[in-house]
Amino acid sequence: MICISKSCVFPLQRIDFETLSGNTLISFQVRVTDPDPQHVDYATVTVNITDANDNPPRVSPSRMTVNLSESTDVGTAVFQSFVAVDDDSLEQNKRFQ
Ligand SMILES: [Ca+2]
Ligand SMILES: [Ca+2]
Numbered sequence: 001m002i003c004i005s006k007s008c009v010f011p012l013q014r015i016d017f018e019t020l021s022g023n024t025l026i027s028f029q030v031r032v033t034d035p036d037p038q039h040v041d042y043a044t045v046t047v048n049i050t051d052a053n054d055n056p057p058r059v060s061p062s063r064m065t066v067n068l069s070e071s072t073d074v075g076t077a078v079f080q081s082f083v084a085v086d087d088d089s090l091e092q093n094k095r096f097q
Contacts, residue, residue: 009045009047015049016054017049017050017051017052017054017088017089018051018055018087018088018089020049024048024049024050025046025047025048025049026046026047026049027044027045027046027047028044028045029042029043029044029045030042030043030044030045051088051089051090051093052088052093053088053092053093053094054088054093055086055087055088055093055094056086057084057085057086057094057096058084058085058086059082059083059084060082060083060084060085061082064079064082066078066079084096
Protein backbone atom coordinates (compact mmCIF):
# COMPACT_ATOMS: atom_id res chain seq x y z
CA MET A 1 0.00 0.00 0.00
CA ILE A 2 2.80 2.42 0.78
CA CYS A 3 6.37 2.64 -0.47
CA ILE A 4 9.21 3.37 1.90
CA SER A 5 12.38 4.58 0.23
CA LYS A 6 15.52 6.21 1.61
CA SER A 7 13.90 9.42 2.72
CA CYS A 8 10.20 9.40 2.05
CA VAL A 9 7.01 7.43 2.40
CA PHE A 10 4.31 7.72 -0.21
CA PRO A 11 1.20 5.82 -1.30
CA LEU A 12 1.64 3.37 -4.16
CA GLN A 13 -2.04 3.54 -5.01
CA ARG A 14 -5.10 5.52 -4.08
CA ILE A 15 -6.19 4.76 -0.52
CA ASP A 16 -9.90 4.20 0.13
CA PHE A 17 -10.67 4.52 3.84
CA GLU A 18 -14.07 2.86 3.40
CA THR A 19 -12.53 -0.42 2.15
CA LEU A 20 -9.92 -0.76 4.93
CA SER A 21 -12.39 -2.52 7.28
CA GLY A 22 -10.95 -0.74 10.30
CA ASN A 23 -7.33 -1.58 9.45
CA THR A 24 -6.30 2.06 9.31
CA LEU A 25 -2.90 1.82 11.02
CA ILE A 26 0.29 1.00 9.10
CA SER A 27 3.43 0.61 11.20
CA PHE A 28 7.01 0.19 10.10
CA GLN A 29 10.45 0.56 11.58
CA VAL A 30 13.10 3.00 10.40
CA ARG A 31 16.74 2.11 10.94
CA VAL A 32 19.56 4.63 10.68
CA THR A 33 23.25 3.80 10.73
CA ASP A 34 26.50 5.67 10.49
CA PRO A 35 29.89 4.52 9.12
CA ASP A 36 32.59 2.59 10.89
CA PRO A 37 32.40 2.11 13.80
CA GLN A 38 28.78 1.60 12.99
CA HIS A 39 26.08 2.88 15.31
CA VAL A 40 22.43 2.04 14.86
CA ASP A 41 19.20 3.57 16.02
CA TYR A 42 15.58 2.71 15.30
CA ALA A 43 12.27 4.51 15.21
CA THR A 44 8.82 3.09 14.87
CA VAL A 45 6.51 5.01 12.57
CA THR A 46 2.75 4.55 12.58
CA VAL A 47 0.69 5.98 9.75
CA ASN A 48 -2.96 6.49 10.66
CA ILE A 49 -5.18 6.59 7.58
CA THR A 50 -8.03 9.05 8.15
CA ASP A 51 -11.35 9.49 6.43
CA ALA A 52 -11.83 12.17 3.77
CA ASN A 53 -15.08 13.44 2.36
CA ASP A 54 -14.57 11.62 -0.95
CA ASN A 55 -18.04 10.12 -1.38
CA PRO A 56 -21.01 12.23 -2.45
CA PRO A 57 -24.38 11.80 -0.82
CA ARG A 58 -26.91 9.87 -2.88
CA VAL A 59 -30.61 10.56 -2.65
CA SER A 60 -33.33 8.07 -3.49
CA PRO A 61 -35.53 8.26 -5.39
CA SER A 62 -33.60 10.54 -7.72
CA ARG A 63 -36.82 11.70 -9.35
CA MET A 64 -40.32 12.05 -7.98
CA THR A 65 -43.58 13.40 -9.35
CA VAL A 66 -46.16 14.58 -6.87
CA ASN A 67 -49.74 15.54 -7.62
CA LEU A 68 -50.89 18.36 -5.42
CA SER A 69 -54.54 19.32 -5.39
CA GLU A 70 -55.30 23.00 -5.41
CA SER A 71 -57.55 22.35 -2.45
CA THR A 72 -54.72 21.02 -0.31
CA ASP A 73 -54.73 22.60 3.11
CA VAL A 74 -51.87 24.87 4.05
CA GLY A 75 -49.27 22.93 6.01
CA THR A 76 -50.18 19.54 4.52
CA ALA A 77 -47.13 17.38 3.77
CA VAL A 78 -46.64 17.18 0.01
CA PHE A 79 -44.57 13.98 0.10
CA GLN A 80 -43.34 11.61 2.76
CA SER A 81 -39.55 11.66 2.51
CA PHE A 82 -36.41 11.04 0.55
CA VAL A 83 -33.73 8.61 1.67
CA ALA A 84 -30.14 9.84 1.48
CA VAL A 85 -26.98 7.83 2.09
CA ASP A 86 -23.28 8.66 2.07
CA ASP A 87 -20.52 6.01 2.06
CA ASP A 88 -18.01 8.10 4.00
CA SER A 89 -17.19 6.90 7.51
CA LEU A 90 -16.87 9.97 9.71
CA GLU A 91 -20.10 11.71 10.64
CA GLN A 92 -18.68 15.04 9.51
CA ASN A 93 -18.09 13.59 6.02
CA LYS A 94 -21.54 12.14 5.58
CA ARG A 95 -23.62 14.92 7.07
CA PHE A 96 -26.00 16.40 4.54
CA GLN A 97 -28.92 18.78 4.47
CA1 LIG B 1 -14.21 8.70 2.85
CA1 LIG C 1 -19.51 12.47 1.88
